[in-house]
Amino acid sequence: MDLLLAIENAVFDHAEFSIAYDSSILCTPAAVNFLDIMPGLSISGSNTVNLDGTWKKTTFILTGAVTIGSIQYESDAVFRLRLYPRAEGTVPISLWTSSSPRYPASYKTCDLVLRSGGQVIPYERKEWNDSVQLVTFTDKTSASVIYHYDLNLGTPISNGIIRITYADSSMEEFTASNHARGITIDSEYGGYFITVQPNAIEYAIVFPEYEDTVMNSISGGWSTTHIQPERMFFAREASEGFxxxxxxxxxxxxxxxxxxxxxxxxxxxxxxxxxxxxxxxxxxxxxxxxxxxxxxxxxxxxxxxxxxxxxxxxxxxxxxxxxxxxxxSTYYPVTFTVKNQGGMVLPGATVTIPLWSMYGPANLEQVTDANGEALFELPGSEWGNYFNYYVVLAEHEDAVGNFQVIDAPVPVSVVMGPVRGLDMDDFAILASQWEMEYCQWNNDCNGADRNRDGTVDIKDLAIFVERWLKEMN
Known part of the structure; x- marks a missing residue:
């Protein structure tokens, strides 16, 4: 396997490159394993130290004046390092840490330090070369090699069972490697190597916590999948209201x-x-x-x-x-001040912030005090959380609007006008929306849901009649 080191935006005269590896799977790399070293660089030394278990770390010193540009895809590789396997297995290779897709921190197996005039200098990663690579060494050349990792934890899913179904409806399960049958389970890396089995019609990797992977055939190839646990739950306190x-x-x-x-x-x-x-x-x-x-x-x-x-x-x-x-979220005070068109404060107005949870309506309500104010505490965020509101007061037209909470207290000014009478156009809307439900998702059923309880029914008709008679008088 050839490893290419590619970076951008660097001018240096000294480089230290190290790679950690499982020596039971990889042979110790040496200077003769380097191919295509960038002109101006040469290897001036190396050192290998023992780590935990069978793991080792080899460091190479490269010297020479080099300038690497910043044009994506056009910068040459610093070098090509050929790695030789000792046995079947998986080797993680990465110079960078990455949160997407997530892997264990130990998969950052490579390090690079650049110096110029004795000073450590920064360098940039190539955008297409910045994630973990799982390198597979196997003699099962026709096998499908599949790695499974948890999407959020980044940990290998190691408790899968390979289940094979045959044409006669019989099934066979593998919980450990069977090299004679061309099956390898690399539990440490969530790897499953499956070779075609005679008369098999379906191959599956069965997981107790995740959705199974099912294949109708084995066509070779290599893939890495990040998946989430299959079962979900809802925490009530996190699913209501906000x-x-x-x-x-x-x-x-x-x-x-x-x-x-x-x-x-x-x-x-x-x-x-x-x-x-x-x-x-x-x-x-x-x-x-x-x-x-x-x-x-x-x-x-x-x-x-x-x-x-x-x-x-x-x-x-x-x-x-x-x-x-x-x-x-951090919560911030949101203060409503309600006045009429003449600027007088309006106590007794009901301010409602409509919310909906998986358990039903979870509206917030406050009534304005003698100063025409109603106070809420609402969650904010750096990009802003949006909220709708409506204000109701007898003899006044309902006021509706919205506001945004961006990590700071919010004042909301509301002006209410005199009540508007209803006419035949409003009656036509009421009739067309009669007995409609879930109006909170449809602009209060185009205004027919007068009390905003989510349904157009007799209570809305009563409000309509009251407003109709008021207009006629």
Whole structure:
């Protein structure tokens, strides 16, 4: 296997390149393994040290004055290093750390230090050469090689079972490598090498926590897949209202609803992993309490910082029982001031911020005080959270609008005009929307849902009649 080192925007006269590898799979590289070294560079030394187990690290020193430009795809490789295998297996190769797709930090197996005049200098990665590569060495040349990793954790999924179905409907399962049959399970790297089996009609990799991978045939090739656990759950507190949690340093209690999650609670072991896309796993401690066979409570000690992209895995007896995602936001005061067209404050007006959760309406309501003010606390974000509102007060036309919370307190000024009478055009809209439901998704059913409860019914007709008679008088 040939490894090419490609970088951009660098002027240097000294380079140190090191590679860590499993010496049970790779032979120790030497200076003679270098091909196509960039003109002006030469290898002036090397050193190999032992790491944990069978792992080693070899460092090469290259010297000579070199300038590398910044034109994407046109900069030549610094060198080509040929690696020779000692045995079947997988070798991760990476000079960079990457959060997408995510892999274990240990997969960053290469390091490069550049110097000019004795000073360490920066360099840039090539955009097309900045992720982990899993290099496979195998004599199963016709096998399909498939690697499976968890999308969020970046860890290899190592507990898959290779299941083969034959034309006579019989099945065979492999939980370990069988080299005589052309089957390899590389558990350390979530790798599954499958060679065509006589009379087989279907090949599958069966996972207890993830969706199975099913193939009708084996055509060779190599692939890496990042997948999510199959079962999802909803944490009630994160699914209502704002569909997120309040950022706080206080403990947070979540209600986890998932079929069978509480069964055999006393004899089961529970755990959780919380992560974000930016930083990976967040260090937290968790406590669990039984509610019923399909519901448990979990406490996150020390609360959560503001972040829109939390992913939570709940484990039961060592396996992922389910996953969910949510955000945590800092809340800010939002102050409504309601006045009439003459500038007088209007106490007693009902200010509603419509929200909808998986459990139904979750509207927020406040009534303006003697100063015509109503105060809410709402989640903000650096890019802004949008909210709609409507204000209702007798003898006044409803006021509607929206606002944005961008990590700061928000004042909202509302001006209400006198009530408008309803006419035949309004009656036609009411008739066309009669008994319609889920009006919150359709502009309050074009205005026919007068009380904004999601349905056009007799209560809206009563409001219509009151307004019609007022107009006629």
């Amino acid at each position: 569909h997120g949690l309040r950022a706080t340093s206080d403990d947070i209690v979540l209600t986890v609803d998932l079929m069978g999650i509480g069964a055999d609670f006393g004899s089961s072991v529970y755990d959780a992993v919380l992560m974000t896309y930016e930083q990976g796993i967040v260090s937290k401690t968790y406590d669990f309490d039984y509610v019923n066979n399909d519901t448990i409570k979990m406490t996150i000690s020390g609360g959560l910082e503001a972040n829109p992209n939390y992913v939570l895995y709940v484990y039961k007896n060592g396996l992922i029982a389910g996953r969910t995602w949510f955000g945590a």
